[in-house]
Amino acid sequence: MIGRTIILDHLNGREAAALMVDGKLDDLLISTDAPAPGTIYRAIADRPIKGQGRMFLRTPDGAAFLRQIKGMAPGDELLVQVTGYADEGKAIPVQNRVLFKSRYVIVTPNAPGINVSRSIRDDERREEILAVLHDTVENVPHGIIMRSSCEHADAEDIADDLLSMLGLADQVLNDDGTGGEKLVEGDKPHLLAWRDWVEPAEIITEDGGFETHAVLDAIDALESPRFELGGGAFAYVEPTRALVAVDVNTGKDTSMTAGTKANFALAKGLPRELRLRGLGGQIVLDLAPMPKKDRRGFESALKAALRNDSIETVFVGWTPLGHVELQRKRARLPLVELLK
Incomplete structure (x- = not known):
């Protein structure tokens, strides 16, 4: 199809x-049963981690973990937003810079200014999108990002989405309650699909x-650590407690360029495999043998693929043994856990 x-x-x-x-x-x-990214709490500062500038917080869903706590003391109340999923037995990762994201707009209370997505390059369309914003809201109180989805959207849909997110932002930021409380639930899959x-x-x-529509067949295939790279090459993706190991194999191809071809195929397909399997954290790639002169091209191909992925992943570098290290945001829970 x-x-x-x-x-x-x-x-x-x-x-x-x-x-x-x-x-x-x-x-x-x-x-999942875990707090979804985007969830907003009124949290209570609990105890700092001395010498690290970090603090544990109390939320209705358990302990949370916050970096950069300058000026904060135990007992203080603050708004925080879930940024990802915690490893088993660890605190929920949160940040104190909340944002409100929808299909067409992102409201950023702590980052003032109005911006239109850089992927919208038509100057006339950018001006039309800004006109919709200014016709809808006067004296915008928060920072606003007009997302790339605005490019082909109706003005009425953009305006409705903008008013909805500004209303939610005002409701949360002006909340006068006390004590730990969940103020906003993170988006569930059907709403996320509409949004993203x-x-x-x-x-x-x-x-x-x-x-x-063969989704169940595709999910069944993901229960195997192996995925095909084409031309007889394949790779294994296997999570451990410490990291996710990716092993590339050339299969029956014994040509001089077999390793390079397999590695470049991995660069193209890896983001999708990690996304579908819900894997993040430290990723280590054990590549097929290839000449060192091909490393720069492989690195460029992998970085390009990662930029087009919806989940933030940092290319850390090469190890002395020739492995590649990545650091990927834990934006999802592992698929194998959700299928139990």
Whole structure:
């Protein structure tokens, strides 16, 4: 099937959304019992970690962990937002710079200014988007980012989304309650799909959509650590307690360029595999043998693929043994945990 299809369904009783591109699973969102990224709490400062500028906080969902705590003392109340998922047994990662993100706009209370996504390059369209903003709101009280999805959106839809997010921001920022409380629930998969999968697509909402559109078959394949790279090459992605190990193999190809071809195929496909499997943290790539002169090209190809991925990943560098190290945000829980 050619084109993009978004399927909204449930998996093992959990709300889930799948994005199929040209008949291949490209992204998968599954709800969890853990606090979702984007959740906002009124939290209570608990105890600092001496010498590290960090503090544990109390929230209704358990302990949270905050960096950069200058001027904060135990017992203080503050707004924090969940940034990702915690490792087992660890505190929820949060930040104290809350933002309100929707399909067309992001409201940034702690970063004033109005910005239009740089991916919208048509100057006339940029001016039209700004005109919608100024026609909708006078004396904008917060920072606002107009997302790339505004480029082909109707003015009315943009205005409605802007007013909704500004209203939510004002409600949270002007909250006069006390004590630990969850103020905003992080977006669930169906809403996340609407918010972030903005390119034109067919929408399937009927029950059983995962089965009829081969999503279940694709999920079954993800339970294996192996994925194909083409040309007989393959790779294994295997999480451990310390890191995620990726091993590249050339298969039956014994040509002089086999290793280079396999490694470049990995660079293209790795972000998708990590995204679908919900893997983050420290990633170590054990590449197939290739000449050192090809390292720069591989690095460029991998960085380009990571830039196009929705989850932040940093290329850390090469180790003395020729491995590649990445640091990836824990934006999702591992798929294997959600399928239990």
